[in-house]
Amino acid sequence: MTMTSPLDPRADLRPRGNDEETVSERVIDLITTMTAAVVRQDPPRVVSRRPGPHGAGPVDVPAVDEVLDRVRELWWQRLDPEDRLAVHVAALHRSPRPTxxxxxxxxxxxxxxxxxxxRLPEFTSMTLGSVKPGLRGTWSAEVGTRPYGxxxxxxxxxxxxxxAAVWDTIETNRETLRDRMRAAxxxxxxxAGRGWEEPQVSVWASAEQRDEDDAELVTMHxxxxxxxxxxxxxxRWRAEHAAFPAPETGTSLWYWPLVERWLADTGRLPADGPAADRPDLPRDSGY
Structure with missing residues:
Protein backbone atom coordinates (compact mmCIF):
# COMPACT_ATOMS: atom_id res chain seq x y z
CA MET A 1 0.00 0.00 0.00
CA THR A 2 1.54 3.30 -1.09
CA MET A 3 0.13 6.56 0.24
CA THR A 4 1.23 10.16 0.16
CA SER A 5 -1.33 11.37 2.69
CA PRO A 6 0.16 12.76 5.94
CA LEU A 7 -2.36 10.56 7.72
CA ASP A 8 -1.00 7.32 6.24
CA PRO A 9 -0.96 5.03 9.32
CA ARG A 10 1.72 2.68 8.01
CA ALA A 11 4.02 5.53 7.06
CA ASP A 12 3.64 7.14 10.47
CA LEU A 13 3.94 3.89 12.37
CA ARG A 14 6.93 2.50 10.47
CA PRO A 15 9.71 2.48 13.11
CA ARG A 16 13.09 4.01 12.29
CA GLY A 17 14.84 1.46 14.49
CA ASN A 18 14.11 -0.72 17.45
CA ASP A 19 13.34 2.09 19.86
CA GLU A 20 9.95 1.04 21.26
CA GLU A 21 9.46 4.39 22.98
CA THR A 22 9.92 6.22 19.67
CA VAL A 23 7.30 4.00 18.04
CA SER A 24 4.86 4.70 20.89
CA GLU A 25 5.42 8.44 20.49
CA ARG A 26 4.69 8.17 16.76
CA VAL A 27 1.44 6.32 17.53
CA ILE A 28 0.42 9.12 19.89
CA ASP A 29 1.32 11.75 17.29
CA LEU A 30 -0.68 9.88 14.64
CA ILE A 31 -3.79 9.62 16.84
CA THR A 32 -3.49 13.31 17.72
CA THR A 33 -3.25 14.27 14.04
CA MET A 34 -6.18 12.07 13.04
CA THR A 35 -8.30 13.39 15.92
CA ALA A 36 -7.66 16.96 14.85
CA ALA A 37 -8.57 16.02 11.27
CA VAL A 38 -11.93 14.47 12.14
CA VAL A 39 -12.83 17.35 14.46
CA ARG A 40 -12.08 19.91 11.73
CA GLN A 41 -14.07 17.93 9.19
CA ASP A 42 -17.21 17.76 11.29
CA PRO A 43 -17.18 19.18 14.84
CA PRO A 44 -18.51 16.55 17.28
CA ARG A 45 -21.35 17.05 19.70
CA VAL A 46 -20.48 19.09 22.78
CA VAL A 47 -21.37 17.29 25.99
CA SER A 48 -20.34 20.06 28.40
CA ARG A 49 -18.46 23.36 28.76
CA ARG A 50 -15.83 23.96 31.41
CA PRO A 51 -13.71 27.01 32.32
CA GLY A 52 -10.43 27.35 30.49
CA PRO A 53 -7.06 27.48 32.24
CA HIS A 54 -6.09 30.64 34.14
CA GLY A 55 -9.51 32.21 33.82
CA ALA A 56 -9.73 31.87 30.05
CA GLY A 57 -13.06 31.54 28.33
CA PRO A 58 -15.09 28.31 28.47
CA VAL A 59 -13.78 25.24 26.66
CA ASP A 60 -16.09 22.87 24.80
CA VAL A 61 -15.80 19.21 25.85
CA PRO A 62 -16.67 16.99 22.85
CA ALA A 63 -18.31 13.61 23.00
CA VAL A 64 -15.26 11.38 23.33
CA ASP A 65 -16.97 8.22 22.08
CA GLU A 66 -18.03 10.00 18.90
CA VAL A 67 -14.50 11.27 18.27
CA LEU A 68 -13.00 7.83 18.87
CA ASP A 69 -15.50 6.23 16.51
CA ARG A 70 -14.54 8.66 13.77
CA VAL A 71 -10.81 8.18 14.35
CA ARG A 72 -11.26 4.42 14.23
CA GLU A 73 -13.26 4.68 11.02
CA LEU A 74 -10.64 6.95 9.42
CA TRP A 75 -7.87 4.56 10.44
CA TRP A 76 -9.80 1.58 9.06
CA GLN A 77 -10.47 3.31 5.73
CA ARG A 78 -6.77 3.86 5.18
CA LEU A 79 -5.82 0.17 5.59
CA ASP A 80 -5.91 -2.41 2.82
CA PRO A 81 -7.47 -5.87 3.53
CA GLU A 82 -4.16 -7.47 4.55
CA ASP A 83 -3.46 -4.64 6.99
CA ARG A 84 -6.97 -4.80 8.42
CA LEU A 85 -6.51 -8.49 9.16
CA ALA A 86 -3.10 -7.86 10.72
CA VAL A 87 -4.40 -5.03 12.92
CA HIS A 88 -7.41 -7.08 14.04
CA VAL A 89 -5.28 -10.11 14.93
CA ALA A 90 -2.71 -7.94 16.72
CA ALA A 91 -5.48 -6.45 18.85
CA LEU A 92 -6.69 -9.94 19.79
CA HIS A 93 -3.18 -10.98 20.82
CA ARG A 94 -2.76 -7.90 23.00
CA SER A 95 -5.83 -8.77 25.05
CA PRO A 96 -5.16 -11.06 28.04
CA ARG A 97 -8.79 -12.22 28.02
CA PRO A 98 -10.14 -15.26 26.14
CA THR A 99 -10.98 -14.37 22.55
CA ARG A 119 -16.08 -21.91 5.75
CA LEU A 120 -17.71 -21.02 9.06
CA PRO A 121 -20.10 -23.19 11.08
CA GLU A 122 -23.20 -21.35 12.26
CA PHE A 123 -22.12 -18.87 14.93
CA THR A 124 -24.63 -19.98 17.57
CA SER A 125 -23.61 -23.64 17.20
CA MET A 126 -20.23 -22.61 18.66
CA THR A 127 -21.53 -20.40 21.46
CA LEU A 128 -24.93 -21.57 22.76
CA GLY A 129 -26.42 -24.77 24.12
CA SER A 130 -29.19 -25.94 26.45
CA VAL A 131 -30.37 -28.97 28.38
CA LYS A 132 -34.12 -29.05 28.98
CA PRO A 133 -36.57 -31.54 30.48
CA GLY A 134 -38.06 -33.81 27.81
CA LEU A 135 -40.96 -36.27 27.84
CA ARG A 136 -41.27 -39.05 30.41
CA GLY A 137 -38.12 -38.35 32.38
CA THR A 138 -35.79 -37.66 29.45
CA TRP A 139 -33.45 -34.71 28.94
CA SER A 140 -33.26 -32.92 25.61
CA ALA A 141 -29.91 -31.58 24.37
CA GLU A 142 -29.82 -28.66 21.93
CA VAL A 143 -27.06 -26.57 20.37
CA GLY A 144 -27.40 -23.23 18.62
CA THR A 145 -30.48 -21.14 17.97
CA ARG A 146 -33.25 -22.47 15.77
CA PRO A 147 -33.61 -22.37 12.82
CA TYR A 148 -29.85 -21.78 12.77
CA GLY A 149 -27.08 -23.93 14.15
CA ALA A 164 -21.77 -33.61 27.99
CA ALA A 165 -23.32 -34.06 24.53
CA VAL A 166 -23.94 -30.30 24.25
CA TRP A 167 -20.40 -29.36 25.28
CA ASP A 168 -18.91 -32.04 23.05
CA THR A 169 -20.90 -30.84 20.03
CA ILE A 170 -19.88 -27.22 20.55
CA GLU A 171 -16.23 -28.19 20.98
CA THR A 172 -16.36 -30.33 17.84
CA ASN A 173 -17.65 -27.35 15.85
CA ARG A 174 -14.90 -25.18 17.29
CA GLU A 175 -12.21 -27.72 16.45
CA THR A 176 -13.57 -27.92 12.91
CA LEU A 177 -13.21 -24.15 12.59
CA ARG A 178 -9.73 -24.19 14.19
CA ASP A 179 -8.54 -26.73 11.61
CA ARG A 180 -9.90 -24.63 8.73
CA MET A 181 -8.27 -21.50 10.14
CA ARG A 182 -4.87 -23.19 10.48
CA ALA A 183 -5.07 -24.29 6.86
CA ALA A 184 -6.08 -20.83 5.60
CA ALA A 192 -6.98 -20.58 16.36
CA GLY A 193 -4.32 -21.35 18.95
CA ARG A 194 -5.65 -18.86 21.49
CA GLY A 195 -8.12 -19.66 24.23
CA TRP A 196 -11.67 -18.79 23.21
CA GLU A 197 -14.47 -17.62 25.45
CA GLU A 198 -16.57 -20.28 27.18
CA PRO A 199 -19.89 -21.17 25.51
CA GLN A 200 -23.14 -20.33 27.26
CA VAL A 201 -24.85 -23.61 28.15
CA SER A 202 -28.04 -23.42 30.21
CA VAL A 203 -29.35 -26.40 32.18
CA TRP A 204 -33.06 -26.21 32.99
CA ALA A 205 -33.04 -28.38 36.09
CA SER A 206 -33.79 -27.84 39.76
CA ALA A 207 -31.29 -28.59 42.52
CA GLU A 208 -33.32 -31.67 43.44
CA GLN A 209 -33.24 -32.97 39.87
CA ARG A 210 -29.49 -32.49 39.73
CA ASP A 211 -29.02 -34.32 43.02
CA GLU A 212 -31.18 -37.25 41.89
CA ASP A 213 -29.55 -37.47 38.45
CA ASP A 214 -28.55 -41.04 37.59
CA ALA A 215 -26.01 -41.50 34.81
CA GLU A 216 -27.00 -45.19 34.45
CA LEU A 217 -30.42 -44.25 33.06
CA VAL A 218 -30.50 -44.14 29.25
CA THR A 219 -32.98 -43.40 26.49
CA MET A 220 -33.63 -45.53 23.40
CA HIS A 221 -31.55 -42.91 21.54
CA ARG A 236 -37.75 -53.20 17.40
CA TRP A 237 -35.62 -55.25 19.80
CA ARG A 238 -37.68 -53.87 22.66
CA ALA A 239 -40.95 -54.71 20.91
CA GLU A 240 -40.03 -58.19 19.66
CA HIS A 241 -38.03 -59.65 22.56
CA ALA A 242 -39.83 -60.28 25.82
CA ALA A 243 -36.51 -60.56 27.66
CA PHE A 244 -35.56 -57.01 26.72
CA PRO A 245 -35.43 -55.02 30.00
CA ALA A 246 -38.52 -53.00 30.86
CA PRO A 247 -38.25 -49.20 31.18
CA GLU A 248 -38.30 -47.52 34.56
CA THR A 249 -41.88 -47.07 35.76
CA GLY A 250 -43.59 -44.04 34.22
CA THR A 251 -40.60 -43.07 32.10
CA SER A 252 -38.96 -43.67 28.73
CA LEU A 253 -35.69 -44.59 30.45
CA TRP A 254 -33.88 -47.90 30.83
CA TYR A 255 -31.29 -49.00 33.37
CA TRP A 256 -28.13 -49.38 31.29
CA PRO A 257 -26.45 -52.29 33.17
CA LEU A 258 -29.53 -54.47 32.46
CA VAL A 259 -29.64 -53.43 28.81
CA GLU A 260 -25.91 -53.99 28.40
CA ARG A 261 -26.25 -57.50 29.87
CA TRP A 262 -29.09 -58.29 27.44
CA LEU A 263 -27.05 -57.01 24.50
CA ALA A 264 -24.11 -59.17 25.56
CA ASP A 265 -26.26 -62.29 26.14
CA THR A 266 -27.87 -61.97 22.69
CA GLY A 267 -24.64 -61.21 20.84
CA ARG A 268 -25.64 -57.63 20.03
CA LEU A 269 -23.02 -55.81 22.07
CA PRO A 270 -20.31 -54.41 19.75
CA ALA A 271 -17.07 -56.40 19.85
CA ASP A 272 -15.12 -53.30 20.89
CA GLY A 273 -17.67 -52.36 23.53
CA PRO A 274 -20.49 -49.82 23.56
CA ALA A 275 -19.93 -46.48 21.88
CA ALA A 276 -19.49 -43.42 24.06
CA ASP A 277 -22.40 -40.99 24.30
CA ARG A 278 -20.84 -38.65 21.77
CA PRO A 279 -23.57 -37.44 19.41
CA ASP A 280 -23.59 -38.14 15.69
CA LEU A 281 -23.27 -34.63 14.36
CA PRO A 282 -25.54 -33.53 11.50
CA ARG A 283 -23.97 -32.40 8.26
CA ASP A 284 -22.09 -29.14 8.72
CA SER A 285 -24.39 -26.33 7.60
CA GLY A 286 -21.71 -23.66 7.39
CA TYR A 287 -21.98 -20.43 5.43
Whole structure:
Protein backbone atom coordinates (compact mmCIF):
# COMPACT_ATOMS: atom_id res chain seq x y z
CA MET A 1 0.00 0.00 0.00
CA THR A 2 1.54 3.30 -1.09
CA MET A 3 0.13 6.56 0.24
CA THR A 4 1.23 10.16 0.16
CA SER A 5 -1.33 11.37 2.69
CA PRO A 6 0.16 12.76 5.94
CA LEU A 7 -2.36 10.56 7.72
CA ASP A 8 -1.00 7.32 6.24
CA PRO A 9 -0.96 5.03 9.32
CA ARG A 10 1.72 2.68 8.01
CA ALA A 11 4.02 5.53 7.06
CA ASP A 12 3.64 7.14 10.47
CA LEU A 13 3.94 3.89 12.37
CA ARG A 14 6.93 2.50 10.47
CA PRO A 15 9.71 2.48 13.11
CA ARG A 16 13.09 4.01 12.29
CA GLY A 17 14.84 1.46 14.49
CA ASN A 18 14.11 -0.72 17.45
CA ASP A 19 13.34 2.09 19.86
CA GLU A 20 9.95 1.04 21.26
CA GLU A 21 9.46 4.39 22.98
CA THR A 22 9.92 6.22 19.67
CA VAL A 23 7.30 4.00 18.04
CA SER A 24 4.86 4.70 20.89
CA GLU A 25 5.42 8.44 20.49
CA ARG A 26 4.69 8.17 16.76
CA VAL A 27 1.44 6.32 17.53
CA ILE A 28 0.42 9.12 19.89
CA ASP A 29 1.32 11.75 17.29
CA LEU A 30 -0.68 9.88 14.64
CA ILE A 31 -3.79 9.62 16.84
CA THR A 32 -3.49 13.31 17.72
CA THR A 33 -3.25 14.27 14.04
CA MET A 34 -6.18 12.07 13.04
CA THR A 35 -8.30 13.39 15.92
CA ALA A 36 -7.66 16.96 14.85
CA ALA A 37 -8.57 16.02 11.27
CA VAL A 38 -11.93 14.47 12.14
CA VAL A 39 -12.83 17.35 14.46
CA ARG A 40 -12.08 19.91 11.73
CA GLN A 41 -14.07 17.93 9.19
CA ASP A 42 -17.21 17.76 11.29
CA PRO A 43 -17.18 19.18 14.84
CA PRO A 44 -18.51 16.55 17.28
CA ARG A 45 -21.35 17.05 19.70
CA VAL A 46 -20.48 19.09 22.78
CA VAL A 47 -21.37 17.29 25.99
CA SER A 48 -20.34 20.06 28.40
CA ARG A 49 -18.46 23.36 28.76
CA ARG A 50 -15.83 23.96 31.41
CA PRO A 51 -13.71 27.01 32.32
CA GLY A 52 -10.43 27.35 30.49
CA PRO A 53 -7.06 27.48 32.24
CA HIS A 54 -6.09 30.64 34.14
CA GLY A 55 -9.51 32.21 33.82
CA ALA A 56 -9.73 31.87 30.05
CA GLY A 57 -13.06 31.54 28.33
CA PRO A 58 -15.09 28.31 28.47
CA VAL A 59 -13.78 25.24 26.66
CA ASP A 60 -16.09 22.87 24.80
CA VAL A 61 -15.80 19.21 25.85
CA PRO A 62 -16.67 16.99 22.85
CA ALA A 63 -18.31 13.61 23.00
CA VAL A 64 -15.26 11.38 23.33
CA ASP A 65 -16.97 8.22 22.08
CA GLU A 66 -18.03 10.00 18.90
CA VAL A 67 -14.50 11.27 18.27
CA LEU A 68 -13.00 7.83 18.87
CA ASP A 69 -15.50 6.23 16.51
CA ARG A 70 -14.54 8.66 13.77
CA VAL A 71 -10.81 8.18 14.35
CA ARG A 72 -11.26 4.42 14.23
CA GLU A 73 -13.26 4.68 11.02
CA LEU A 74 -10.64 6.95 9.42
CA TRP A 75 -7.87 4.56 10.44
CA TRP A 76 -9.80 1.58 9.06
CA GLN A 77 -10.47 3.31 5.73
CA ARG A 78 -6.77 3.86 5.18
CA LEU A 79 -5.82 0.17 5.59
CA ASP A 80 -5.91 -2.41 2.82
CA PRO A 81 -7.47 -5.87 3.53
CA GLU A 82 -4.16 -7.47 4.55
CA ASP A 83 -3.46 -4.64 6.99
CA ARG A 84 -6.97 -4.80 8.42
CA LEU A 85 -6.51 -8.49 9.16
CA ALA A 86 -3.10 -7.86 10.72
CA VAL A 87 -4.40 -5.03 12.92
CA HIS A 88 -7.41 -7.08 14.04
CA VAL A 89 -5.28 -10.11 14.93
CA ALA A 90 -2.71 -7.94 16.72
CA ALA A 91 -5.48 -6.45 18.85
CA LEU A 92 -6.69 -9.94 19.79
CA HIS A 93 -3.18 -10.98 20.82
CA ARG A 94 -2.76 -7.90 23.00
CA SER A 95 -5.83 -8.77 25.05
CA PRO A 96 -5.16 -11.06 28.04
CA ARG A 97 -8.79 -12.22 28.02
CA PRO A 98 -10.14 -15.26 26.14
CA THR A 99 -10.98 -14.37 22.55
CA UNK A 100 -14.72 -13.86 21.87
CA UNK A 101 -15.94 -16.19 19.13
CA UNK A 102 -17.50 -13.17 17.42
CA UNK A 103 -13.98 -11.71 17.01
CA UNK A 104 -12.77 -15.06 15.65
CA UNK A 105 -15.53 -14.92 13.04
CA UNK A 106 -14.57 -11.31 12.23
CA UNK A 107 -10.96 -12.43 11.63
CA UNK A 108 -12.16 -15.15 9.25
CA UNK A 109 -14.25 -12.66 7.29
CA UNK A 110 -11.31 -10.26 7.04
CA UNK A 111 -9.21 -13.15 5.72
CA UNK A 112 -11.89 -13.82 3.10
CA UNK A 113 -11.46 -10.24 1.88
CA UNK A 114 -7.77 -11.09 1.40
CA UNK A 115 -8.61 -14.08 -0.78
CA UNK A 116 -8.36 -16.70 1.98
CA UNK A 117 -11.97 -17.72 2.68
CA UNK A 118 -12.83 -19.95 5.63
CA ARG A 119 -16.08 -21.91 5.75
CA LEU A 120 -17.71 -21.02 9.06
CA PRO A 121 -20.10 -23.19 11.08
CA GLU A 122 -23.20 -21.35 12.26
CA PHE A 123 -22.12 -18.87 14.93
CA THR A 124 -24.63 -19.98 17.57
CA SER A 125 -23.61 -23.64 17.20
CA MET A 126 -20.23 -22.61 18.66
CA THR A 127 -21.53 -20.40 21.46
CA LEU A 128 -24.93 -21.57 22.76
CA GLY A 129 -26.42 -24.77 24.12
CA SER A 130 -29.19 -25.94 26.45
CA VAL A 131 -30.37 -28.97 28.38
CA LYS A 132 -34.12 -29.05 28.98
CA PRO A 133 -36.57 -31.54 30.48
CA GLY A 134 -38.06 -33.81 27.81
CA LEU A 135 -40.96 -36.27 27.84
CA ARG A 136 -41.27 -39.05 30.41
CA GLY A 137 -38.12 -38.35 32.38
CA THR A 138 -35.79 -37.66 29.45
CA TRP A 139 -33.45 -34.71 28.94
CA SER A 140 -33.26 -32.92 25.61
CA ALA A 141 -29.91 -31.58 24.37
CA GLU A 142 -29.82 -28.66 21.93
CA VAL A 143 -27.06 -26.57 20.37
CA GLY A 144 -27.40 -23.23 18.62
CA THR A 145 -30.48 -21.14 17.97
CA ARG A 146 -33.25 -22.47 15.77
CA PRO A 147 -33.61 -22.37 12.82
CA TYR A 148 -29.85 -21.78 12.77
CA GLY A 149 -27.08 -23.93 14.15
CA UNK A 150 -27.49 -27.65 14.80
CA UNK A 151 -30.63 -27.54 16.92
CA UNK A 152 -31.78 -30.74 18.59
CA UNK A 153 -28.99 -33.34 19.00
CA UNK A 154 -30.66 -36.05 21.06
CA UNK A 155 -32.63 -37.29 24.08
CA UNK A 156 -30.66 -38.48 27.10
CA UNK A 157 -31.48 -40.29 30.29
CA UNK A 158 -29.46 -38.07 32.60
CA UNK A 159 -28.63 -34.39 32.90
CA UNK A 160 -24.94 -35.19 32.87
CA UNK A 161 -25.14 -37.13 29.61
CA UNK A 162 -27.18 -34.41 27.88
CA UNK A 163 -24.85 -31.69 29.16
CA ALA A 164 -21.77 -33.61 27.99
CA ALA A 165 -23.32 -34.06 24.53
CA VAL A 166 -23.94 -30.30 24.25
CA TRP A 167 -20.40 -29.36 25.28
CA ASP A 168 -18.91 -32.04 23.05
CA THR A 169 -20.90 -30.84 20.03
CA ILE A 170 -19.88 -27.22 20.55
CA GLU A 171 -16.23 -28.19 20.98
CA THR A 172 -16.36 -30.33 17.84
CA ASN A 173 -17.65 -27.35 15.85
CA ARG A 174 -14.90 -25.18 17.29
CA GLU A 175 -12.21 -27.72 16.45
CA THR A 176 -13.57 -27.92 12.91
CA LEU A 177 -13.21 -24.15 12.59
CA ARG A 178 -9.73 -24.19 14.19
CA ASP A 179 -8.54 -26.73 11.61
CA ARG A 180 -9.90 -24.63 8.73
CA MET A 181 -8.27 -21.50 10.14
CA ARG A 182 -4.87 -23.19 10.48
CA ALA A 183 -5.07 -24.29 6.86
CA ALA A 184 -6.08 -20.83 5.60
CA UNK A 185 -3.52 -18.41 7.02
CA UNK A 186 -0.65 -18.13 9.53
CA UNK A 187 -2.43 -15.14 11.06
CA UNK A 188 -5.61 -17.15 11.51
CA UNK A 189 -3.56 -20.05 12.89
CA UNK A 190 -2.44 -17.72 15.67
CA UNK A 191 -6.05 -16.89 16.52
CA ALA A 192 -6.98 -20.58 16.36
CA GLY A 193 -4.32 -21.35 18.95
CA ARG A 194 -5.65 -18.86 21.49
CA GLY A 195 -8.12 -19.66 24.23
CA TRP A 196 -11.67 -18.79 23.21
CA GLU A 197 -14.47 -17.62 25.45
CA GLU A 198 -16.57 -20.28 27.18
CA PRO A 199 -19.89 -21.17 25.51
CA GLN A 200 -23.14 -20.33 27.26
CA VAL A 201 -24.85 -23.61 28.15
CA SER A 202 -28.04 -23.42 30.21
CA VAL A 203 -29.35 -26.40 32.18
CA TRP A 204 -33.06 -26.21 32.99
CA ALA A 205 -33.04 -28.38 36.09
CA SER A 206 -33.79 -27.84 39.76
CA ALA A 207 -31.29 -28.59 42.52
CA GLU A 208 -33.32 -31.67 43.44
CA GLN A 209 -33.24 -32.97 39.87
CA ARG A 210 -29.49 -32.49 39.73
CA ASP A 211 -29.02 -34.32 43.02
CA GLU A 212 -31.18 -37.25 41.89
CA ASP A 213 -29.55 -37.47 38.45
CA ASP A 214 -28.55 -41.04 37.59
CA ALA A 215 -26.01 -41.50 34.81
CA GLU A 216 -27.00 -45.19 34.45
CA LEU A 217 -30.42 -44.25 33.06
CA VAL A 218 -30.50 -44.14 29.25
CA THR A 219 -32.98 -43.40 26.49
CA MET A 220 -33.63 -45.53 23.40
CA HIS A 221 -31.55 -42.91 21.54
CA UNK A 222 -28.59 -43.74 23.79
CA UNK A 223 -29.14 -47.50 23.62
CA UNK A 224 -29.08 -47.39 19.83
CA UNK A 225 -26.01 -45.18 19.78
CA UNK A 226 -24.11 -47.37 22.24
CA UNK A 227 -25.07 -50.51 20.32
CA UNK A 228 -24.05 -48.77 17.05
CA UNK A 229 -27.42 -49.35 15.37
CA UNK A 230 -30.34 -47.17 14.27
CA UNK A 231 -33.02 -46.13 16.76
CA UNK A 232 -35.71 -48.00 14.79
CA UNK A 233 -33.79 -51.30 15.11
CA UNK A 234 -33.19 -50.82 18.82
CA UNK A 235 -36.86 -50.04 19.31
CA ARG A 236 -37.75 -53.20 17.40
CA TRP A 237 -35.62 -55.25 19.80
CA ARG A 238 -37.68 -53.87 22.66
CA ALA A 239 -40.95 -54.71 20.91
CA GLU A 240 -40.03 -58.19 19.66
CA HIS A 241 -38.03 -59.65 22.56
CA ALA A 242 -39.83 -60.28 25.82
CA ALA A 243 -36.51 -60.56 27.66
CA PHE A 244 -35.56 -57.01 26.72
CA PRO A 245 -35.43 -55.02 30.00
CA ALA A 246 -38.52 -53.00 30.86
CA PRO A 247 -38.25 -49.20 31.18
CA GLU A 248 -38.30 -47.52 34.56
CA THR A 249 -41.88 -47.07 35.76
CA GLY A 250 -43.59 -44.04 34.22
CA THR A 251 -40.60 -43.07 32.10
CA SER A 252 -38.96 -43.67 28.73
CA LEU A 253 -35.69 -44.59 30.45
CA TRP A 254 -33.88 -47.90 30.83
CA TYR A 255 -31.29 -49.00 33.37
CA TRP A 256 -28.13 -49.38 31.29
CA PRO A 257 -26.45 -52.29 33.17
CA LEU A 258 -29.53 -54.47 32.46
CA VAL A 259 -29.64 -53.43 28.81
CA GLU A 260 -25.91 -53.99 28.40
CA ARG A 261 -26.25 -57.50 29.87
CA TRP A 262 -29.09 -58.29 27.44
CA LEU A 263 -27.05 -57.01 24.50
CA ALA A 264 -24.11 -59.17 25.56
CA ASP A 265 -26.26 -62.29 26.14
CA THR A 266 -27.87 -61.97 22.69
CA GLY A 267 -24.64 -61.21 20.84
CA ARG A 268 -25.64 -57.63 20.03
CA LEU A 269 -23.02 -55.81 22.07
CA PRO A 270 -20.31 -54.41 19.75
CA ALA A 271 -17.07 -56.40 19.85
CA ASP A 272 -15.12 -53.30 20.89
CA GLY A 273 -17.67 -52.36 23.53
CA PRO A 274 -20.49 -49.82 23.56
CA ALA A 275 -19.93 -46.48 21.88
CA ALA A 276 -19.49 -43.42 24.06
CA ASP A 277 -22.40 -40.99 24.30
CA ARG A 278 -20.84 -38.65 21.77
CA PRO A 279 -23.57 -37.44 19.41
CA ASP A 280 -23.59 -38.14 15.69
CA LEU A 281 -23.27 -34.63 14.36
CA PRO A 282 -25.54 -33.53 11.50
CA ARG A 283 -23.97 -32.40 8.26
CA ASP A 284 -22.09 -29.14 8.72
CA SER A 285 -24.39 -26.33 7.60
CA GLY A 286 -21.71 -23.66 7.39
CA TYR A 287 -21.98 -20.43 5.43
Missing amino acids: PVSEVVAACRLAAACGRPV IGHIGEYGSIRAAN SPLLAGV QIAHRARVGVSLAD
